[in-house]
Amino acid sequence: MENKRINGNDLLALGYKENRALGIALKINSKRHGLKRDEMLQKFKEVLADPESFSEDAIFEPLAKALLFPEEKDTNIIPLKESTDAYAVYGEEHIEEGARKQMDVAMRLPVSVAGALMPDAHQGYGLPIGGVLATENAIIPYAVGVDIGCRMALSIFDMEDVALLEKHDWLKKIILQNTRFGAGNGFLKHERLDHEVLENPLFQEIPFISNLKDKAWTQLGSSGGGNHFVEFGSINFEQEDQELGIPAGKYLALLTHSGSRGLGATIAGHYTKLAKELCKLPYQAQHLAYLGMDTEAGQEYWNAMNLAGDYASACHEVIHEKVLKDLGVDRMAKIENHHNFAWKEQYKGKELMVHRKGATPAAEGVLGIIPGSMASDGFLVRGKGVESSINSASHGAGRQMSRTQAIKNLKKQDMLQMLNDQGVTLIGSNMDEAPMAYKDIHTVMAAQEDLVDIVANFSPKIVRMADDGSRED
Incomplete structure (x- = not known):
């Protein structure tokens, strides 16, 4: 029991409020300072009761000062709206409370105008995964996310899906030869490919980004960890x-999911830190710090975000072109859509x-791809342009179990049996990406039938994911 982690709920039970002091207490606890769990909780209780007595304590001084001088008295703190503005929720019965609370806070930002929560929503950092937020003259790095432009x-392809059975080993070899996975992984110098995205002038114009060009070149055409994948499957029209x-028919198709790799993650970290320094928000909203679009910092992040998005697209292009060349057949169509991004759009007559963040653009007529899991269908969809969803839909099935919960509670033999039942060959991956960790994709699709029309079903059959436990999603 003594090693059980102290969390925010433990501190709230002691009487702490959801403010800056809570965050400082959790930071102190992360170092433990040789104290057992019960001893640390007792100290937190004592500091809360009499912070002045700890104002010069080597460990608890920052917490004591935060309690003595709360942020409510700090005139630099930007206040939130008194109440949460209304927003649309799709598939509400399947969305966890944590995601709703995060969306409630986001809607109280002074710059927030409209919002929506998609049926695959689950708790993240700042804006929940599956959250859509429209703001006026402001961009929020953590509402875009870490994996920018994922x-x-x-x-x-002009090839019948029977090839998945008849040429299984050949297709598996093509995936293995043309993909590389995992956070930090990339290509050696003699393996690297050139692409016009690397000639973007921003690599010279923004000093911070210029230092990232070699990393971007190294990882061009690779995929991240976590839920990123490259898979062959059958698409049914x-x-x-x-x-x-x-x-009408069933065809061989290649589906890829990945983002802007180390380039995007580093950009996200840099500008999130900058936003927090420039935009002081109450504790519960600190991850939603924003940059004004009329400021130099806001414009710089906007340009950097778009560069990361273009780079993510280039990574997919490299993979698809390599595979197309090895297949030696014609490509009938290529469709691409992204999330973890911010767009300038018209909404009720205003830009x-x-x-x-983890939501798919679904304006009228816009094509998108909504995957399920490695053992369930994905869908090629066409948006209906519903205003209440801010022209959006889910970006996948959404997690119903955290990565830690999945690793702790799910059994590998059950996952392997499910994959076998669906005729899926899996290369790599870990238990945190087991199909059972995700919501049922058909339930998610039913909750958003007003938002998209289904054009075709995609069934994964040969799936490759990172097998080192790395994450960039």
């Missing part, structure tokens, strides 16, 4: 899609900054 890309020019 995206789905789908290539549909029950009827002809005239816009894409694809007849706003629309943040989609």
